[in-house]
Amino acid sequence: MNDEQVLIRRILQxxxxxxxxLVEQYQRLVAHMVGRIVQQPEDVExxxxxxxxxxxxxxxxxxxxxxxxxxxxxxxxRTALNHRKKTARRPADPLSEPLxxxxxxxxxxxxxxxxxxxxxxxxxxxxIARLPVHYRTILxxxxxxxxSYEEIGAVTSLPEGTVKNYLFRARxxxxxxxxxxxxxxxxx
Amino acid sequence: MALENRSDEEWQAWFEGLNGTPPFAPDPDxxxxxxxxxxxxxLATEPxxxxxxxxxxxxxxxxxxxxxxxxxxxxxxxxxAGILLMIGAALGLQAIFGRDDFRETLRAVxxxxxxxxxALGLLMLIQWADRRLVKRKIAE
Numbered sequence: 001m002n003d004e005q006v007l008i009r010r011i012l013q014x015x016x017x018x019x020x021x022l023v024e025q026y027q028r029l030v031a032h033m034v035g036r037i038v039q040q041p042e043d044v045e046x047x048x049x050x051x052x053x054x055x056x057x058x059x060x061x062x063x064x065x066x067x068x069x070x071x072x073x074x075x076x077x078r079t080a081l082n083h084r085k086k087t088a089r090r091p092a093d094p095l096s097e098p099l100x101x102x103x104x105x106x107x108x109x110x111x112x113x114x115x116x117x118x119x120x121x122x123x124x125x126x127x128i129a130r131l132p133v134h135y136r137t138i139l140x141x142x143x144x145x146x147x148s149y150e151e152i153g154a155v156t157s158l159p160e161g162t163v164k165n166y167l168f169r170a171r172x173x174x175x176x177x178x179x180x181x182x183x184x185x186x187x188x
Numbered sequence: 189m190a191l192e193n194r195s196d197e198e199w200q201a202w203f204e205g206l207n208g209t210p211p212f213a214p215d216p217d218x219x220x221x222x223x224x225x226x227x228x229x230x231l232a233t234e235p236x237x238x239x240x241x242x243x244x245x246x247x248x249x250x251x252x253x254x255x256x257x258x259x260x261x262x263x264x265x266x267x268x269a270g271i272l273l274m275i276g277a278a279l280g281l282q283a284i285f286g287r288d289d290f291r292e293t294l295r296a297v298x299x300x301x302x303x304x305x306x307a308l309g310l311l312m313l314i315q316w317a318d319r320r321l322v323k324r325k326i327a328e
Contacts, residue, residue, distance in 0.1 A: 016248050023244035031239050044238055052247045053254070124230040143231040171231075172196050175223050182223075 004068050011059055023052050029069060030076045032144050036136045037080035039129065040087070047083055051076045066154055070147065073155045077137060084133065120178075127177045134158070135170035142167055199224045 010018035027048065034047045054075050062071050128136055137156060141147045149167075153160045199220050215221060240246075282290045297304055 016251065019251070020244045020248045023247050027239055027243055032235070035235065035238060041238060045240060045243070048239060048243070049247050049250060053251060056251055120226060121230055121233060124227070125235065139231060143228075144234055168197065168200060171200055171224075171227060174231075175196070175220075175227050178223050178227055179219075 005064070008059060008062065008068070011056070019056055022055075026069065026072050027052075029073060029145055032140050033073055033076040033137065034080045036128070036140045037077070037133055038083055038087075043083065043087070047079060048076075051079050054079060067151065069145070070151045070154050073141065073145070073147070073151075077155050081133070120181075123181050124174065124178065127174055131170055131173065135166050135173075138163055138166050139170050195220065203228045 007018055007022060011022060030048050030051050031044065034051065035041075035044050038044055038047060051072070055072055058075075062068065128139060131139070134156065138152055141152045141155060142149075147155070149160045149163050152158075152163045156163070158166070203224055278290055282288070
């Protein structure tokens with residue numbers, strides 16, 4: 001029995017400390033997933049809570065066919081998509097800070113280089129936010145969570161070929177946007 | 189267009205294959221190479237999660253609250269079922285023994301309805317104050 005199975009067994013026996021450990025282990029994954037799908041930053045934390053409540057409620061149904069992270073990501077994906085559908089008519093808050101503004105500092109030595117990099121990161125995050133929801137989700141799962149094509153397919157219920165295709169198209173769109181951005185910066 | 193697509197595919201495959209053996213050596217001055225390098229760098233940069241400190245504790249507290257509410261609902265259900273059973277049993281006994289005590293009791297209660305309602309209201313108010321004020325204060 002591996003650590004993950006022990007943790008699950010403890011949670012199913014009602015050990016809330018074990019569940020807290022699980023939350024700490026996967027909150028990053030859930031926050032990234034929800035943050036990329038939901039456009040209102042003020043809703044992200046509530047939705048993340050909702051995801052973990054669902055995880056706690058349905059953990060007994062987890063059969064171990066996939067990794068626990070894939071199963072949790074699937075719940076996060078569905079919860080965020082449902083929220084998105086419900087709030088589709090609500091306009092995005094123009095005053096809310098985009099996720100890019102909360103990027104972690106990479107800690108580079110040269111301040112000018114750091115500014116340029118931050119600027120580019122901000123631009124990239126804005127461009128990512130403009131992509132279709134499936135593209136954003138797949139980019140997050142592949143680049144941030146390092147899930148395989150197969151695991152991404154399991155989370156999003158998309159065939160592996162479609163996952164590869166969306167990933168390719170998303171990166172190509174972003175590369176073209178970055179190219180246009182840099183050209184406009186060079187020749188204003 | 190096809191050439192451009194193939195080229196993009198090659199670049200993306202090249203950056204994906206960085207952990208293994210890259211299929212070709214890129215020209216560092218190539219614009220696509222530079223753009224894809226910046227893009228992969230940006231995609232791998234983790235945005236802050238935006239979750240507040242103590243998020244996990246808050247989730248656990250919410251689960252505890254939900255469990256407590258569920259237990260209370262179950263307890264109220266048992267109480268309601270108990271009361272209904274008692275009434276049923278009283279009616280059953282009355283039917284078996286053919287006495288009219290139950291109707292007499294109801295008539296007496298109806299006669300003293302205002303004091304009875306007042307007592308019930310007072311009891312509910314005490315329960316409500318106990319839940320809203322005392323228990324909440326203890327929990328805080």
